[in-house]
Amino acid sequence: MTDVIDAHDLRKQFASRGGPIEAVRGVSFAVSEGEIFGFLGPNGAGKTTTLRMLTTLLPIDSGSATVAGLDVAREPENVRKRIGYVSQLGGADDLATGRENLQLQGRLYGRENDYVAARVDELLTLLDLSSFADRRVKTYSGGQRRRLDVGLGIVHGPEVLFLDEPTTGLDPQNRANLWEHLRRLRERGTTILLTTHYLEEADALCDRVMIIDHGEIVAEGSPRELKREVVGDSVVLRVAEEGDGHERARALLTTAPFVSSVTQADDDQLRCYVEDGASALPELLRLLDSQRVGLRSISLSEPTLDDVFLAKTGRSLRDGGPAAREEVTA
Numbered sequence: 001m002t003d004v005i006d007a008h009d010l011r012k013q014f015a016s017r018g019g020p021i022e023a024v025r026g027v028s029f030a031v032s033e034g035e036i037f038g039f040l041g042p043n044g045a046g047k048t049t050t051l052r053m054l055t056t057l058l059p060i061d062s063g064s065a066t067v068a069g070l071d072v073a074r075e076p077e078n079v080r081k082r083i084g085y086v087s088q089l090g091g092a093d094d095l096a097t098g099r100e101n102l103q104l105q106g107r108l109y110g111r112e113n114d115y116v117a118a119r120v121d122e123l124l125t126l127l128d129l130s131s132f133a134d135r136r137v138k139t140y141s142g143g144q145r146r147r148l149d150v151g152l153g154i155v156h157g158p159e160v161l162f163l164d165e166p167t168t169g170l171d172p173q174n175r176a177n178l179w180e181h182l183r184r185l186r187e188r189g190t191t192i193l194l195t196t197h198y199l200e201e202a203d204a205l206c207d208r209v210m211i212i213d214h215g216e217i218v219a220e221g222s223p224r225e226l227k228r229e230v231v232g233d234s235v236v237l238r239v240a241e242e243g244d245g246h247e248r249a250r251a252l253l254t255t256a257p258f259v260s261s262v263t264q265a266d267d268d269q270l271r272c273y274v275e276d277g278a279s280a281l282p283e284l285l286r287l288l289d290s291q292r293v294g295l296r297s298i299s300l301s302e303p304t305l306d307d308v309f310l311a312k313t314g315r316s317l318r319d320g321g322p323a324a325r326e327e328v329t330a
């Protein structure tokens with residue numbers, strides 16, 4: 001497969017009062033045609049800065065990148081013609097209607113009126129915007145507005161679409177709806193690079209993910225590969241509320257040879273990592289039973305991308321970031 005995006009050792013530094021900020025510190029990766037590739041990382045990780053360099057909006061300090069086979073630094077004009085970009089803030093004019101916004105954008109790309117009118121109709125259908133296309137954008141819901149933003153990014157039929165946090169602020173239902181639309185675009189052959197701090201989004205939507213922290217890549221691969229590589233399965237258990245059961249369970253699990261680590265999970269739950277959940281579960285139950293530690297519940301779960309982030313950085317992505325406050329179950 002051809003690489004549609006190829007980045008080599010990208011670096012970017014910003015001057016600030018407290019001294020230089022190394023926003024991007026040697027980022028290399030490649031994205032194949034027709035992939036949805038996600039940058040996952042906490043606030044300030046360098047996601048937007050990397051995206052802005054790839055989309056020619058910010059000069060590259062050092063390193064190099066090609067997009068659609070064109071060198072970003074040497075042929076910015078040509079790169080711009082082949083890509084779409086939807087910023088973190090979106091770009092629709094509130095006082096115009098959705099249709100007018102799309103028409104204007106199409107004409108900005110220098111397309112003739114007939115082409116633009118047909119293309120706008122196609123996009124309104126593709127993104128489920130038809131029923132309110134002639135209403136002013138200021139009356140749109142968050143999800144409707146974000147779909148329009150995506151439409152604005154693809155009016156000119158780009159090969160590569162860059163989306164900066166396409167679903168931030170959307171509720172789980174709207175988020176899942178936008179994922180469906182992005183999958184449809186991928187089916188039509190568009191390569192998509194997006195940033196997110198939602199673990200669930202990276203997991204559900206992206207073919208491959210790059211986890212970025214403090215300007216550096218800490219992990220890269222398909223969600224499944226990443227999870228398999230870093231940790232085994234996790235078992236979450238809640239001890240019956242009697243005496244010091246919780247503490248005793250923790251001590252027992254910590255010393256059990258088949259448990260690699262034990263951490264405190266939400267509301268009095270213990271989470272332990274084991275290599276193979278299916279075989280560890282009966283052993284775990286036997287161990288706790290032999291010491292008369294009663295359980296209220298026990299569940300086995302596959303690792304999440306947060307487990308990967310935790311293993312690579314020692315911190316949880318859920319701490320503090322928006323992902324900590326919003327959960328997605330779609």
Ligand SMILES: Nc1ncnc2c1ncn2[C@@H]1O[C@H](COP(=O)(O)OP(=O)(O)OP(=O)(O)O)[C@@H](O)[C@H]1O
Nearest residue numbers: 014015016021023042043044045046047048049050
């Ligand atoms: N124009 C700028 N001038 C100075 N510092 C900047 C500038 N743009 C970004 N930074 C700094 O570079 C670092 C990376 O910022 P960036 O916007 O790339 O992060 P991000 O991963 O997109 O974060 P978020 O999830 O909050 O959008 C941050 O420390 C940020 O404050």
Ligand SMILES: [Mg+2]
Nearest residue numbers: 047048049088
């Ligand atoms: Mg950003």
